[in-house]
Each structure stands twice: as C-alpha cells, then as structure tokens.
Amino acid sequence: MSKIAFVFPGQGAQYIQMAQSFYEANEQSKEIFDIASDALNIDMKQLCFEENDQLNITEYTQPAILTATIATLKAVEDYNIQPEVVAGLSLGEYSALVANNALTFEEAVKIVRQRGKFMQEAVPVGVGSMAAIIGLTNEKVEEICSQIEGIVELANYNCPGQIVISGEKEAIEKAVESLKANGAKRALILNVSGPFHSSLLKPAGDNLEKVLQNVSLREMTCPYIANTTAEYVEQLDSIKPLLVKQVYSSVKWEQSIKNMIENGIDTFVEIGPGKTLSSFIKKIDRKKTVINIDTMKDLEKLGGLTC
Incomplete structure (x- = not known):
C-alpha cells in the first residue's frame, strides 16, 4: 500500500492557461474559478487563461x-485518493490547508489576495532582492551569508545544493x-518584486495576523507540514x-520532504501548475x-495508485 503525500506549488509556478483543461472538462473545477471570481471581484478565468499584465503581480x-x-x-x-499528509511551498501551504479541510477555498483565496498585497507593499521596489544559489551545502551558504554586512537570510531550502537567499539589495549582491x-x-x-521570506517582510506578517484573526479554521482531515518548522501540524491552534x-x-522544503520520507511517505503527488516541486x-x-x-491528461498517472 502506498503512503501518499499531496504537495502544492508556490509563487513562480504561474503560466497563461494554467488549469484551463480542468476548467473546460470538470464541473467542480469550473466552480472553483467561479467562486474565486465572485469572492475577489476579478475575472479569474481571464487572469489565468488570457495574456495579461497582472498575472505576475504578486x-x-x-x-x-x-x-x-x-x-x-x-x-x-474524483480518484478518491486519501493523502497521509499535505504540504505546500510558501503560498502552496494555503492549498494544502484547503486540501485538508482546515480552510474553505473561498476563505483561502481572500486571504492570499491580501497576503500578496501585504508582501508587495512591505518593502519599496528596489530595496530588497533575492538570489538562487546552486552547488553549495546549506551550511556553507549560511556561513558565508552570516559574514555579509546588511540583511542576507536564507529564504528557501529547496533541495540539496539549491538555496534561495533574500534581503537587502546591496547585501544580496555582495x-x-x-x-x-x-x-x-x-x-x-x-x-x-520583493525580498520574500526575509525579516524585511515582518510588516506583511503583522498585517496578515490581523486578517487571520477573523478566520475560522475547521478540523483537518490529515496533518500538514509547516514551511517554517518542517514538522507535522495536527493542532488547529498552531x-x-x-x-x-x-x-x-525560511521555507524548509528540503527538510519537510525528508521528514515525510522518514515517516513512511513513498509517493508524492504534486498538484497544480508546473513541475518545480517534483524536480x-x-x-x-x-x-x-x-x-x-x-493538465487533464496527467490524471491518467493516478490510475495505479492505491491507499
């Protein structure tokens, strides 16, 4: 019997026409686009399917x-596959919380619209920056960044030999x-558009906290892995x-995956645009x-899964 985790992508995975095949073929998928459009007063179908200048604005x-x-x-x-655990990269954590019933989709889409706005506004354009680092150990990157004057922090532990750093523009360049x-x-x-997952985004976190005060959480159908701790979360108040x-x-993705594997997960299903997490x-x-x-065609891959 497979032990399955559902994992969900974060910002950067977007592309024009994402999920269009699901919208056109699945009534429940279409309903999700309708709910988002009504909740945000945005034509979500137009935003996701047609060429536009907004899709890359946080x-x-x-x-x-x-x-x-x-x-x-x-x-x-529709395939009735029950995951043992869910997880998402940064923004994807909200998809995970919808998947395990903690948040309704309508609540989540309203939250992430505000989250994106707060993150966009937290640091003036040009003040912050991020960089991808390939080919060094986590420890070596941490050591070198600690010696740089200014704010340079490890934002994403993606996989062995791939880390993203974030902070002040000049410090990142150094x-x-x-x-x-x-x-x-x-x-x-x-x-x-900003130094995401660094301490410079603390004001965005403070604003998000106020929004979340008015959100009701529901009992989870399975635990999820939190980005910041790479640990299983089973208590709603956490x-x-x-x-x-x-x-x-920091988003501890590499550590999160290793934790799931240590807990017996042998099959990961990445759900959503792109293939970044699979990589x-x-x-x-x-x-x-x-x-x-x-895409709809990818659903064929699920035929052999058993829980």
Missing part, C-alpha cells in the same frame, strides 16, 4: 495560483559575489501563528514515486 499571482491549484485538486479528488568566489556553481539574482511567521521566515523531490530522493498533475 497581489494577483497568489490567488490565481491558488485557484488553478484547487481547480486541479477537484479533478484529482553575498552573490562571495558565494561565487567560494565555489557556487551559479549565484543568480532573481527577478522578483496554524495561524505558523502562517504569520511563514511570510518572513526538488527527485533531487532529495530519486527512489520515491513522484507524480505531477498539471
């Missing part, structure tokens, strides 16, 4: 990815030069503080089964 990106992901999940649910000099295969400044902290703390998981443990569900 305030719109986050609800768009959540909508596409949950529309995909609705089609997956860190990139130092990391290259110390053997990084690549150290690439990212085209992002969720809101973890979501607040997540905005300005990370294969680099963490090539022996595990990894299935990516991005």
Whole structure:
C-alpha cells in the first residue's frame, strides 16, 4: 500500500492557461474559478487563461495560483485518493490547508489576495532582492551569508545544493559575489518584486495576523507540514501563528520532504501548475514515486495508485 503525500506549488509556478483543461472538462473545477471570481471581484478565468499584465503581480499571482491549484485538486479528488499528509511551498501551504479541510477555498483565496498585497507593499521596489544559489551545502551558504554586512537570510531550502537567499539589495549582491568566489556553481539574482521570506517582510506578517484573526479554521482531515518548522501540524491552534511567521521566515522544503520520507511517505503527488516541486523531490530522493498533475491528461498517472 502506498503512503501518499499531496504537495502544492508556490509563487513562480504561474503560466497563461494554467488549469484551463480542468476548467473546460470538470464541473467542480469550473466552480472553483467561479467562486474565486465572485469572492475577489476579478475575472479569474481571464487572469489565468488570457495574456495579461497582472498575472505576475504578486497581489494577483497568489490567488490565481491558488485557484488553478484547487481547480486541479477537484479533478484529482474524483480518484478518491486519501493523502497521509499535505504540504505546500510558501503560498502552496494555503492549498494544502484547503486540501485538508482546515480552510474553505473561498476563505483561502481572500486571504492570499491580501497576503500578496501585504508582501508587495512591505518593502519599496528596489530595496530588497533575492538570489538562487546552486552547488553549495546549506551550511556553507549560511556561513558565508552570516559574514555579509546588511540583511542576507536564507529564504528557501529547496533541495540539496539549491538555496534561495533574500534581503537587502546591496547585501544580496555582495553575498552573490562571495558565494561565487567560494565555489557556487551559479549565484543568480532573481527577478522578483520583493525580498520574500526575509525579516524585511515582518510588516506583511503583522498585517496578515490581523486578517487571520477573523478566520475560522475547521478540523483537518490529515496533518500538514509547516514551511517554517518542517514538522507535522495536527493542532488547529498552531496554524495561524505558523502562517504569520511563514511570510518572513525560511521555507524548509528540503527538510519537510525528508521528514515525510522518514515517516513512511513513498509517493508524492504534486498538484497544480508546473513541475518545480517534483524536480526538488527527485533531487532529495530519486527512489520515491513522484507524480505531477498539471493538465487533464496527467490524471491518467493516478490510475495505479492505491491507499
């Protein structure tokens, strides 16, 4: 019997026409787009399916990815596969919380619209930056970044040899030069609108905390793994503080996957746009089964799964 985890992508996975095949073929998937459009007063179908300038603006990106992901999940649910645990990368944590019933989709899409807005507004454009570092150990990146003057923090532990750093623009640029000099295969400044998952985003976390005060959580159907701790969460009262902290703390994705594997998970199903998480998981443990569900055609891969 397979022990299955559902995992959900974060910001950066978006592309034009994401989840369109589900919208066109599955009534429940279509309903998700309708709910999002009504909740946010946005034409979510237009945002996700047609060429536009808004999809890459954080305030719109986050609800768009959540909508596409949950529309995909609705089609997956037709297969009656029960995950042992769910997890999501950054924004994807909200998809995980919809998947395990802690949040309704309507609540979640409203929250992430505001979350995106808060993150966008927390730091003036040009003040912060992020960079991807390839080819060094976590410990080496931590050591070098600790020696840089200014704010440079580890934002994403993606997989072995791949880390994202975040912080003040000048400090990130200095860190990139130092990391290259110390053997990084690549150290690439990212085209992002802010220094996400760094302490500079603390104001966004504070604003999100106020929003979450008015949100009611429901009993979870299975535990989820929190980005900030890489630990299983089974208590409802832990969720809101973890979501607040997540905005300005490191995303421990590599550690999260390893924890799930240690707890017997042998099959990971990535649900939503792109294949980024599948790539990370294969680099963490090539022996595990990894299935990516991005289009209707991908659903064929689920036929052999048993719980």
